[in-house]
Amino acid sequence: MSNEIEAIKDPGLPAHVHRAADTDPVAEKRVERQVAILFAVSAIGTLLLIYSYIFVPQDLFIFVPVMGDQNAHQLGLGLGMAISLFFIGLGAIQWARTLMPDTEVIAHRHEFRSPDDEREDFVKTVKERAGTVGLGRRSLIKKSLGAALGLSALSPLLLLRDLGPVPAKELEKTSWKTGTRLVTDPGNRPILASDLEVGAVAQVLPAVAEGTERALSDIGKDAVLLIRLRPEDFQLTPEKYAMTHDGIIAFSKICSHMGCAVALYEQQTKHLLCPCHQSTFDVTRGAKVIFGPAARPLPQLDITVDSEGYLIARAPFSEPVGPSFWERNSQ
Ligand code: FES
Structure with a gap:
């Protein structure tokens, strides 16, 4: 622990309540799967967007309960984009809430630039903590997050096509x-x-x-x-x-x-x-x-x-x- 960040011992706060995933390996695996499923749903949303853009005709209308007749092409684009972004966010929140370290700490504030040795100490601590997040260990999350992020980055490329032919x-x-x-x-x-x-x-x-x-x-x-x-x-x-x-x-x-x-x-x-x-x-x-x-x-x-x-x-x-x-x- 660095000089700047200390684990809270007895600051007069209620006792820290550990999450199930912190103490139970079975619970940890379960939430890990939940996070992976959320990222996978996000990837499905992006695939829906790509499918709608390429394969669904722009003049196809379908009946949707409550909404009535809807343009299937635009519906697919909108739904795909919404699912992709919503579930990637949800997965990240769930990951942070349930699996990332939740040690309560006190961070001392300094008003001005910290001395160099403290800055170096900080960088060292950040590197150490990055390791403790466990991305290297949790390959399921790493792969599903990579797939979801990679696919969501593809959707803007599709939209470039709507700019029309290269004009030069x-x-x-x-x-x-x-x-x-x-x-x-x-x-x-x-x-x-x-x-x-x-x-x-x-x-x-x-x-x-x-x-x-x-x-x-x-x-x-x-x-x-x-x-x-x-x-x-x-x-x-x-x-x-x-x-x-x-x-x-x-x-x-x-x-x-x-x-x-x-x-x-x-x-x-x-x-x-x-x-x-x-x-x-x-x-x-x-x-x-x-x-x-x-x-x-x-x-x-x-x-x-x-x-x-x-x-x-x-x-x-x-x-x-x-x-x-x-x-x-x-x-
Ligand atoms: S368009 Fe800029 S000076 Fe003519």
Whole structure:
């Protein structure tokens, strides 16, 4: 016994009452089995959850007395989870109440950090007491607890499936293709290069066939901002400049930080501003980030005009649009 913890000899308290399992080996075995059964029921609950998730159809309804018609899939998930957690807790309580050492002690309190030798003494005592809990000896409890804990840890993995497919590749693709016309949003009307005056800004989308409904997710990925400057305003590399048309430049509207819509254009400074965290992009320098948390410029769409003078995409986006965490290959 350490200096800090002493067994109570005669503190004026009622005499300590020993539990049956402390004095009777038969009773000890009995409660050990009880604890193991509780952990086993917990494991059955987890198996029920897994079975319901994988094998019970989501549209199957069954009649349950008092509750009426119930969705069997959800009922199985809920019951399985409840049984799993409830019985693992019950087993732990029963184990602590009936089998773990119940020596009554006095623990002296110190207000400040204990001296090092006392701390070492404490660690030693804890190690000794960990041995006396008897986990090494009680292999039945150890195995059933291990099975129950292991299975209950599996259930969150199943729920990961509900998050849907891994999005990386899907988010890299937009509807822009070589030759796709840029159209007004709303309106779906093609845009003549001459429609845009210097200083103008417009949100555009890729053209879709008449009567075709756009998916909302496509609008988010495909939205492009079209801005017209004087060609001499640009400070672009030759490759980036070749992607513009007569002073018109096009960028993805999705912020490269967290995916908000970059919605504000400052005509004087020629800056695009994301309202979410104030990332600021310089249009004249290819939407280079000049302020804020965004880590890369807005992707630029390569544009030109077709034989009728309408603006079209010369090529799809050459890099993924959207937040940097959607993909891992671009800087
Ligand atoms: S989402 Fe645009 S700055 Fe954060």
